[in-house]
Amino acid sequence: MEQNPTREADVVIIGAGSAGMSAYKAARRFTDSILVIEEGAYGTTCARVGCMPSKLLIAAAEAAHHARAAHRFGIAVGDVRVDGKAVMARLRAERDRFVGFVVDDAEAWSEGHKLRGAARFVRPQELELDDGTRIRAGRVIIATGSRPVWPAAWNDLGDRLIVNDDVFAWEDLPRSVAVFGNGVIGLELAQALHRLGVRIRLYGLGGLVGPLTDPEIVATARAAFARAFDFHPAAEVSEVRRAGDAVVVTAIVDGERVEERFDYLLAATGRRPNLDRLGLENAGIALDARGTPLDWDRTTARIGESAIFLAGDAAPDAPLLHEASDAGRIAGENAARFPFVAPRHRRTPIGIVFSDPQIAMVGKTRKALEQEGTPFVTGSVDFTGQGRARVALRNTGRLNLYAHPATGRFLGAEMVGPAAEHIAHLLAWAIEAERTVQQMLDSPFYHPVIEEGVRTALRAARDAMEASTPAHHPCLDCRAAA
Template structure:
């Protein structure tokens, strides 16, 4: 080890993203000797290339879609004209504003708390960052994740292959994009670009579109998005090749059918991989799982009994900003107070997809409940004839709610429909409080609102659980069209 400079610190945090920043603030409550090591630029994944710029693009798409659909309300708005340069100028400007807030916050930290460079473990307590050796009593790994793209595609397509990071550097909208990967990122971006006038096709190896696990809701999701977007899923092979300045995608179905289409770009939304492979963990005694991720307790973020903690997307647990922030606080607090490690309760799961209709999962998913062995029942509602949803012209999708047999405890929900981002929060809060289905039904429901559809599903669930008073099928307080 050739180190020209040595830094001694109590807590070293590798990564200055959402989890790393939260860990820094928490560790400072216990010691002023904290060092944050960042290999790239400051600014979180969310602010630079994730949740914020993608929602800016989606907001523009929603505006265009609203104008295009105004005629059904008797409002004639004229043909939609989309200025791609103006759309992307706003996306980049507002993105830079959000990133600026993050960068300013980090740059206000004392200079001795910041170190730029790639960190590699030398042993359990020592990191090498360029020519600097960092000796830390405790270490937090918060290195995040990156897009996972087949290397053969990179070699074949060159600069015609992009990831979501690249989209937000565009100065204009392209004419056509193949989006490969029908998960959250692929679905959001494909629909937004489609609504902004870009020719898009969304490809997926499996039949799944989005993250819902309830088989009935997953089938409905495919049906709803296939009605709007060119969609090719359940494919045996996806073979892109470059042809001049274009990409040709050859998609082969399991029945042997072949579809070829030419695009300007291929956007690979094929998942993300943790930034763990270049940390030199082989030089430590940390226990690793089959994927090379340090084995840890998610309630404490601690790796076995070592003075090492892990937080954020790098742990492949729940790659969401609020989860990364929570994990960072837990890891930083325990790193700061070590060896007095505390177990921290985690919040109820909540995930939202900002497609249209929106998607939300709150509490336990259908797949998790089915695997757990817990006896549960399901309540259902469709939004096709739900009053407020029809009024708004957003009457697509359905909501399934799950309750525990015997206790009536509300366990979770999956939803495709209007206002899912808001209803998902209400349901996650109920899960975290431990509400019963009856307690939820005892809460007020205004009329006319989309939440009346939730009440319908809860009433059906209560009947299926055989608990509490029998709800009236068409009650006086429901109002018309609920």
Template sequence: MNTIKTDVAIIGAGSAGLSAYRAAKAAGAAAILIEGGAHGTTCARVGCMPSKLLIAAAEAAHHAMHTDAFGVHIEGTVRIDGREVMARVKSERDRFVGFVVAGVDAMPGADKLSGYARFIDDNLLQVGEHTRVHAKSVVIATGSSPVMPAMYRALGNRAVVNDDVFSWDDLPKRVAVIGAGVIGLELGQALARLGVRVSVLGARGRVGPLTDPEVRNYAERVFSEAFRFEPRAQVQAAVRDVDEVRLRYVSGADELVEDTFDYVLVAAGRKPNVAGLALHNTSLELDANGLPVYDASTLQAGAHPVFIAGDANGVLPLLHEAADEGRGAGTNAARYPNVEPVERRAPISIAFTDPGIAMVGARHVDLTAESFVTGEVSFEDQGRSRVMLRNRGLMHVYVDRASRRFVGAEWIGPEAEHIAHLLAWALQMKLTIDEMLRMPFYHPVVEEGLRTALREAEVKLR
């Protein structure tokens, strides 16, 4: 049995783990990066990048099919070749993965260890059956995995998760998407635009991450026009019949629906990958879900030399958050017991649907009634949006009554991803609505819609 001693052991070589490794080394610590699976990060292999490649193909198809209103007529039919679509998705995905793998390959060989790690005690890890690692501190950065409820596991390979979609060689004809969160909406709309008959079935009325009732209701209407969207469906049965799946569910309108699909794409959330870590061998306090109880400001588990970062803590499963947390966890692990709060940026989340969905800062559901005013804009009559024939959307911005500071926003609309960055910067700079309105707005751009919403909020504050 090989034995290694190090200052910091990082379990997991994803976005958080790689960031933690670099931070620990920058702080002057000896560090070992442990990975039992394939290198390449969730984002590059099965998340951000391949999903955006599929969405880009879907947008190309959609635009090609909707040119008549501009007086531009495409003679004949637009043909979507599913094999070519998936070939590009996989080829470009592999290119992005290659960049990450190349970075790992460039690390010193002594700093990398292959195998699945499990705890023997707080400072001792067993890696595979070949190595034990004594570490002064440990960073858990094991990421997360899609949840697959038992009803759908019984369907065998006819039930897939987003990871599986990006290994398809061709596009299927019929797909039921279970879950109306960001992943479900993004992939459901992309597949629908690529000619797949799609039904997106949620259970709790969710429409992506939205919590503002008016914005959520607007978004529900928009997506219901694009594909079959049932955000309040109750699935009663899922039965495999050779290479098909028969679903029976009750819709939000209390209608019993029976339908047949080639695949069921389960997008019902993700869970942290901690089951194989043998955390019961440690002195860490675990919550009801078996996760270490930790300080969200420092990422430290109790007073122990263990830190948890990225998707593994189940809080903010976003690449930029994972990278930030990894950096903070790696630095604190290297400097333990002298730990400091991790620097947090303004909250920002985006769904790459069309229209796009974005949220910045405080969610509507988290704000105290009467403590804020809401500014609103509809993008249906907004100038640039109408020029592009992308005039669907509703935005709400929230402004604190006492300080007049911008505190958050939720919306669906064109160019949402770009407006989200402007608002996130404004929030992080703690700008008031008055300071934001003094900023330049060009004409004609969709950002003028943001100015309209801010002006309405300003009037309400008078």
């Protein structure tokens, strides 16, 4: 009887997405004994169905929105017509271009380093592919990503149920879409489709908006998005059913029972890590209720004391490309140099939602600070009256900064408002540099720019610190006016 083929490698990487590719490049610096196992097509979530195609859709939506809004500046542009086929043709062409760069990168790897198939553990350091191939691994890096999830009852909707992956395969824009989920994906796609002329209603749960945790910022964001499109962050949905080629949603809207028909239901209700088919129980890994390893170190990417590492969206980490790439690099270095395992610096958390107004989260959130019991004061700015924002008719939003009342250290921020993607970077760099509020105030601010709003919030934080600090505290002596 012919035995199944067996392969061996010092480092085996399961998954060739952002984290897996980063892990491969890092491990390759230390060993040539590497195998990368991929069961799907090469190309990252970011390039295929995430960051890049969503921003292409948003860019088209912004162009349409700005054309329609030009009259507010006294500029007449006539009727604005959205050509759905042209919008989606450009999106798919540019998306394929981005994917092509990633595929070219992976295809340039040595053929001896690549395997196709679905892998599962049979022992802690032994894997089996779906074709029966056995792989003995010195160390294993799991970089299998995540996938969308939705209530099982929605499966009855058949092809009327879609996820973000399906949106980017469209050849034309539909007439109407019910979007479920008030997280990042739901917010971005709902607003973009609305601006492109698609009838949208967003149904959310819990009243939150994206990743925001600060009640003041959440309230500002709710009001802003409610003005921008049909946004219901705390919807009471009683029924979702299919009727012919339509999805019928029944819900309580503004106190009234409303039944509405849509072409599609877009499920943006969360994602789960692709760990459930790996046979982790055979690897001796303890899992929590979600099937995620209990003992995972974010600074080493290692699971407990095992020879197994975890990185990217499959890990209990922020599902962001830069985080996946960083974690993949750490996992690759530590797996290749095992048993030498060293913690590595993880960058200041930064998250951005490309809605309008934009949302940004930097450093410690308000919720995290409260849960840790870390003392903090808040400095705020309301962008309604902020000079440059008002000039550009982008004067919507609020920024809350958090600082330690005794040391003055800047700790984090939550924001909804103009230029949040740029302000977030400035604030993240300040945290990385361990800057105090006063040191940030001592930095240059040009006039007139939206960043002057940051200075307003910093001044408010300084005032709050002074109000909470005894008059004899030495920190007061070193706070110069700014």
